Amino acid sequence: MQKLGTLLILALISIALSGQSNLLLRHPAINHDGSQIAFSFQGDIWTVASSGGKATRLTIHEAYEGTPMYSPDGKKIAFSGARYGNNDVFVMPSEGGSPKRLTYHSAADNVAGWASNSQIVFSTTREFSQIGRHPEIYGINASGGTESRLLDIEAIDPNYSPDGRFIALVRGSSNPVYREDYKGSANREIWIYDTKNKKYHKLPLFNTNDILPRWGNNRTLYFLSAEAGTYNLYRINLNENGQAQGGPEKLTTFKDEAIRHFSISSDGSTIVFEKDMNLYLLKAGKGAGTKINVQISADDRFDPEELKTLNTGGSELAISPNGKLMAYSIRGEVFIKEADKEKNRSVNVSDHPNRDMNPTWLSDTSLVFCSDRADGNFEFYMLRSADRGEPNPFKSLKHELIRLTQTKEDESSPVVSSDGKKIAYGRGRGDLIVADVASDGKLSNEKVLVDGWAGANGVAWSPDNKWLAYSMTDLYFNNEVFIHAADNSQPAVNVTMHPRTDSQPFWSADGSKLGFISARNNRNADVWFVWLKKEDWEKVGQDWQEKDSPAEGAGATGGTRANAKAEPKPIQIDFADIHERVVQVTSFAGDEGNVTISKDGQTFFYTGNSSTARGRDMYSIKWDGKDLKEITRGGSNPFGLQMDREGKYIYYTRQGGFSRIDAKSGTSEGLPYAAKMKVDYPAERLQIFEEAWRTIRDGFYDPQMHGYDWTALGQKYRERCVNASTNNDFRDMFNYLLGEINASHMALTAPDRAETQQEATGMLGAELMPTSAGMRVSHVIPESPAAKTGSQLREGDVIIAVNGETFTETSNFYESLNGQVNEKVLLNVRGSDGQNREVIIRPAASLAQNLYDEWVDNRKKLVDEWSKGRLGYIHIRGMDMPSFEETEREFTAAGYGKDGLVIDVRFNGGGSTADYLMTVLNYKQHAYTVPRGASEDLEKDKNKFRDYYPTGERLVFSAWMKPSVALCNEGSYSNAEIFSHAYKTLGIGKLVGQTTNGSVISTGGRGLIDGSFVRLPFRGWFTKATDKNQELGPAVPDIIVDNSLDYTAKGTDEQLKAAVEALLKDLK
DSSP states (O other): OOHHHHHHHHHHHHHHHHGGGGOOOEEEEEOTTSSEEEEEETTEEEEEETTOEEOEEOOOOSSOEEEEEEOTTSSEEEEEEOTTSSOEEEEEETTOOOOEEOOOOSSOOEEEEESSSSEEEEEEOOSSOOSSSOOEEEEEETTOOOOEEEEEEEOEEEEEOTTSSEEEEEEOOSOOTTOTTOOSTTOOEEEEEETTTTEEEEOOOOSSOEEEEEEEETTEEEEEEOTTSSOEEEEEEEOTTSOEEEEEEEOOOOSSSOEEEEEEOTTSSEEEEEETTEEEEEETTOSSOEEOOEEOOOOOSSOSEEEEEESSOOEEEEEOTTSSEEEEEETTEEEEEESOTTOOBEEESSOOSSOEEEEEESSSSEEEEEEOSSTTSOEEEEEEESOTTOOOTTTOSOEEEEEOOOOSSOEEEEEEOTTSSEEEEEETTTEEEEEEEOTTOOEEEEEEEEESSSOOEEEEEOTTSSEEEEEEEOTTOOEEEEEEETTOSSOOEESSOOSSOEEEEEEOTTSSEEEEEEEEETTEEEEEEEESSHHHHHOOHHHHHHSOOOOTTOSOOOOSSTTTTSOOOOOOOOOTTGGGOEEEOOOOSSOOEEEEEOTTSOEEEEEEEOSSSSSEEEEEEETTSOSOEEOSOSSOOEEEEEEOTTSOEEEEEETTEEEEEETTTOOEEEOOOBEEEEEEHHHHHHHHHHHHHHHHHHHOSOTTGGGOOHHHHHHHHHHHHHTOSSHHHHHHHHHHHHHTTOOSSOOEEOOOOOOOOOOOBOBOSEEEEEOSSSEEEEEEOTTSGGGSGGGOOOTTOEEEEETTEEOOTTSOGGGGGBTOTTSOEEEEEEOTTSOEEEEEEOOBSOOHHHHHHHHHHHHHHHHHHHTTTOEEEEEOOOBSHHHHHHHHHHHHHTTTTOSEEEEEOTTOOOBSOHHHHHHHHSOOOOOOOOOTTSOSOHHHHGGGGTTOOOHHHHSSSOOOOSOEEEEEOTTOOTHHHHHHHHHHHTTSSEEEESOOOOOOEEEEEEEOTTSOEEEEEEEEOEETTTTEETTTSOOOOSEEOOOOTTHHHHTOOHHHHHHHHHHHHHHO
């Protein structure tokens, strides 16, 4: 029996035999006296006696609902639910009843706990958080009303002591709690806020993640820590001032299974925690706990199987040699249909819960595709009719599937020669294989053309089936196009030879050209080609004008095997200096791609930026750059262009559907399909787990998996992932698996089957605080709707009504702004002078850019103040091209007339442009120039001009040649860390701030069958000066400074001030 099918059957048998033991129960909370437990299952809130027994469902909604929290008296349960498109705060009686929605904002509101029996505390992101990755802390009355911000800092998991004196909270930057072994500047750390003296202090705990602080009594705090490599439960005693009294005490000693979540009763007597696939009860604070036997008798929230008819989302289109049939893949199945605009009927020819993909036609009657239905890896299968009287696989009611390969590695990307006699394909990570293929699918005479770490991409057969073209990268990550003899009789020849990316090779059917895409000019991807024959290269324009056009209709016709009746003419390739025979076809703004060439070799078809709308469209152009035509319009975003064998139609994919265009007339037509399938969600989930797990196994940048046993970890997490009751829980469990190998840039995302309302709150651009009179404006964000001249709000204003609806203390103000994005809204406002006025305002969808700009502007003002105008300031938001282009401008704008620059990469999430910045900052001046008119005596005055060079004229990027200082912190991530390492080790200037995150890996990923995506770190980075892995060795500043938690509210920035002082000192 097939391995994966066996695993599925065993999993289902396990569920049937063990009954309730395979329930993955999440987010347990315990009531005031330890008698009742609330938890999340199937995305709903349930309760059960702490002694176990039959559970009761309290909520029933397809949206995910979790993190239930009992009120201190145990009478109410607050929880977060995504019923309206994002998490809101809800509350309900603990015995059950209709949940009451409390928050109406389209930010994610995540319940954290209760401050008292009447106030719920939650975290969210509103108008206070400008740049950091921490949420804000808000509170709301459990009876209703409008929420308000509680603290002048940003933090996670706020938890009030029973007497309300202290708030425990968690700080920590871009470091998911899944990484138990992470040790770095972004560790989650527990802080205490004293509400009496308004001060914060950090508890002296561990140098790993310390999370989920929970009060056992007014002066005893419980928490989870990964100090021993696995999250265990600890507690620490505090004195009357909230300071640690003694060290933390370890209460559990689990080594291989982490506690993921816990809750403690208000009386401090009982703890419930989530571990493995169970809930456990812990009395008296120590020990392993007792497993709670929870019984659930309930139907699934969603059907385990679903019949679907899909007419969008298709990909991997393949046209049969005779042009009559189409094959495509969709949601892990392979379908075929007739290439007819009037017919949408499709036949599922793979029909398996595992993933089937990469269809390609071997002949008009047989199809090859990849599948992981057996042996836990992708192999080739051939599909053909099993009815001798009806060989057409579309019309036949009988099909047979023949396995073609059986290896230990994945086979992928099959490409069949036009005569149907050979097949090229990938194996494992980097091998390119060519084999003979018989009409029955049998492979023989296998040859390995490429055996390396980087695979061949875009493999294409030459018209005479003697050569292969492909692109491949080297260790400099320079992608080149190669031509390789299909029989491996001679080595591959690099035909592009350029340090910029060359890819997507495509042969012209007449054998004269090899087209490709190249970024060699201004980094724009343009259409190029190489003349295969030197004779053609040497011809002048007049020669081509006088050349007779090929006869129309010339070429082979279809047959049982492609071109079986007509042997193609051998093509001639003159390899000597072939890379010098390249011709640029397009040179337009933006990137071109998806090139294919007409059968006569005269016309190139490609996609590029639309001239009529945002998006991309299809174009045609002659090989000499003339006769440009826009074939599609309106930004239709076609891709995957391919021409049929006869050169009549160009087929392409567009917005999940298929279309074709008559190559001669330009007439387009859609090719609709109806893909009927049965989705087996439990089997699909197992396949997703296995494929995602294999993706990491085969592609993770460190073959030693950071020293962890990936096979054992897969076995550990398989059951809990497969038995997760929702996609959200599956995602969480898989991310816990990824966290076990302690690497950054890793995550699995998964779609949600729930279809909920999608509310959007209109943002006024002001931070508001509820009062008895209305919503008081405490801060107006610059350049936001509330700051505009015609709709201005002022600090101290009170909004008393929205669109005629008067605000009350029991109503939620933001409910009146839902659905008001970009709509005119009438506000009735009472000013601080007591005068009433009307304000017409058009709320925005987001304030993120306005808040960021405000933060940057405040830094600029501080630098100007502290340096007395001598220094400029630049913040680099991300390591992407828009940020770099803005930064390049700011080198002039912020540095204009300044003696030096402060360059800030704090809270920079990374990207890929660190080397561009190094080009600007690390330029070594070799000369200086003096223009006519600047001096009357060159020899006398020349030393005045030593700092000047025509950088704006001569350099790719204008250089900054004055002193600078750089700022980094724990929020400097990935490419921002590469920049920080380089800035320090290359000696450009001093690095100031806090140690960077320690998260540097190049990452890619793999899309999965249901639209899930698993990220895959594939390339490690090492600092050349130290040979240290930057993933495990962060950039350490020359001057280490911490910012106070409330630096934003105070209007200061200790790290920035230290950087200014360091640079001013160097300038003296």
